[in-house]
Amino acid sequence: MPKGIGADKTPQQLPDDEVLKLSLDDPALFSVIIDRYREAFMRAARSITRSNDEAEDILQEAFTKIYMNGRRYEKQPGASFKSWAYKILVNTSFTHYQKLKKQQGNVSYLDPVLYDDAIVDEGASALAANTDNRAIVTATLQKMPEHLGRVMKLYYLEDKSYDDIANVEGISLTTLKMRLFRAKRLFRKLMEE
Numbered sequence: 001m002p003k004g005i006g007a008d009k010t011p012q013q014l015p016d017d018e019v020l021k022l023s024l025d026d027p028a029l030f031s032v033i034i035d036r037y038r039e040a041f042m043r044a045a046r047s048i049t050r051s052n053d054e055a056e057d058i059l060q061e062a063f064t065k066i067y068m069n070g071r072r073y074e075k076q077p078g079a080s081f082k083s084w085a086y087k088i089l090v091n092t093s094f095t096h097y098q099k100l101k102k103q104q105g106n107v108s109y110l111d112p113v114l115y116d117d118a119i120v121d122e123g124a125s126a127l128a129a130n131t132d133n134r135a136i137v138t139a140t141l142q143k144m145p146e147h148l149g150r151v152m153k154l155y156y157l158e159d160k161s162y163d164d165i166a167n168v169e170g171i172s173l174t175t176l177k178m179r180l181f182r183a184k185r186l187f188r189k190l191m192e193e
Contacts, residue, residue, distance in 0.1 A: 016081035062092040140190045148183035
C-alpha cells in the first residue's frame with residue numbers, strides 16, 4: 001500500500017486532491033486520476049476538435065500538465081479539483097486548436113466559453129453536471145464591461161450569427177468583430193487571474 005494511504009482506503013476511494021498529492025511521490029497513483037476523468041475529458045476534447053486523434057493529443061497533454069502542476073494545486077473553498085483540472089483541459093484545448101487553425105491557414109479565435117457550452121450541452125458526462133464551470137464563466141462575464149460580455153454571451157452561449165448580433169446591438173459587422181476580439185482577449189485575461 002502506498003505511503004500516506006490508510007489501511008482502510010484504496011487510492012480509488014480517496015478524493016482527487018489527495019490522490020494527486022500522493023501521486024507526486026508515487027507516479028503510478030496518477031492513473032487513478034486518469035481513470036476518473038479520461039472519458040469526460042475525451043468527450044470534451046472531441047467536441048472541440050471533432051477528431052479522435054486531436055482529442056487524444058489534447059488529453060495526453062492536459063493530463064501531463066495536471067501532473068506537472070500538481071505541486072502548485074491548492075484546494076480552495078468553492079473550487080474543486082475537477083474545476084482546476086477542467087481549466088487546464090480547456091486552456092490546452094484552446095492552445096491546441098489555435099495552433100491547428102494557424103497550420104491550416106485559417107485563424108479563428110475561440111474561447112473557453114465555447115468549450116464550456118459544448119460540454120454542458122452534451123449532458124452525458126459528470127463534468128457536464130459540474131456547476132462550478134458554469135459559475136466561473138458567468139462570474140467572468142459579469143466582470144466584463146456590459147457591451148463586451150453581452151456580445152460574448154450572444155455569440156458563444158446563444159449561438160447567434162454575426163448578422164443577428166450586429167442587428168441587435170445596432171453596430172456594423174466590423175465593429176462587432178472588433179468587440180468580440182476584445183471581449184475574448186479580456187475573457188482570457190480574467191480567467192487567468
